[in-house]
Amino acid sequence: KAGVTQTPRYLIKTRGQQVTLSCSPISGHRSVSWYQQTPGQGLQFLFEYFSETQRNKGNFPGRFSGRQFSNSRSEMNVSTLELGDSALYLCASSSDSRPQETQYFGPGTRLLVL
Amino acid sequence: AQSVTQPDIHITVSEGASLELRCNYSYGATPYLFWYVQSPGQGLQLLLKYFSGDTLVQGIKGFEAEFKRSQSSFNLRKPSVHWSDAAEYFCAVLMNSGGYQKVTFGTGTKLQVIP
Numbered sequence: 288k289a290g291v292t293q294t295p296r297y298l299i300k301t302r303g304q305q306v307t308l309s310c311s312p313i314s315g316h317r318s319v320s321w322y323q324q325t326p327g328q329g330l331q332f333l334f335e336y337f338s339e340t341q342r343n344k345g346n347f348p349g350r351f352s353g354r355q356f357s358n359s360r361s362e363m364n365v366s367t368l369e370l371g372d373s374a375l376y377l378c379a380s381s382s383d384s385r386p387q388e389t390q391y392f393g394p395g396t397r398l399l400v401l
Numbered sequence: 402a403q404s405v406t407q408p409d410i411h412i413t414v415s416e417g418a419s420l421e422l423r424c425n426y427s428y429g430a431t432p433y434l435f436w437y438v439q440s441p442g443q444g445l446q447l448l449l450k451y452f453s454g455d456t457l458v459q460g461i462k463g464f465e466a467e468f469k470r471s472q473s474s475f476n477l478r479k480p481s482v483h484w485s486d487a488a489e490y491f492c493a494v495l496m497n498s499g500g501y502q503k504v505t506f507g508t509g510t511k512l513q514v515i516p
Binding site: 291320322329330331332342343344345377379386387389390391392393394395 | 501503507508
């Protein structure tokens with residue numbers, strides 16, 4: 288099976304712009320989670336989608352949003368970008384939403400906000 | 402407050418030596434515990450996880466971890482380190498917070514392996 292894929296891999300934006308990141312889970316996986324990784328804050332959970340519904344969420348402002356499509360692909364959107372949004376955004380998929388299920392991570396999208 | 406602590410930011414060990422990476426958590430209930438590894442430029446890979454049962458958990462790549470409830474710890478061990486183990490290691494805890502389940506990661510421990 289192909290692994291989790293994320294597009295684009297690298298992205299440069301300017302402050303105030305918005306950005307959309309895409310994640311394609313492993314075939315058959317229905318749960319997709321998003322994480323932000325920065326040198327200062329480390330790895331932080333953004334949200335999780337399962338069967339097109341947001342099931343869990345972290346402590347991020349409303350500028351960060353996501354959605355999941357019927358084929359389980361997920362997108363994450365960040366509006367009104369700030370310099371501090373520069374980060375590696377990781378997506379992970381699992382077969383379902385139970386915590387016992389192993390999450391498989393993609394390589395990430397590295398976002399630079401200028 | 403719920404938190405995960407990895408007290409060692411950077412550890413250097415010689416190839417063939419044993420390894421122990423420390424992880425402590427603060428959480429009122431029984432947690433779900435994980436160890437992940439991240440190689441440079443890569444995503445995270447799950448090494449092992451603990452939910453219940455035997456407190457000594459075996460993982461991939463020869464790693465194991467022991468859950469000690471009395472010490473709120475979940476330390477990762479490997480008896481003999483290989484050069485390919487050089488990477489960053491993250492401990493994580495699944496907690497309930499505000500009606501949601503979310504994973505909280507430690508700040509990571511970078512492992513350097515010297516010949």
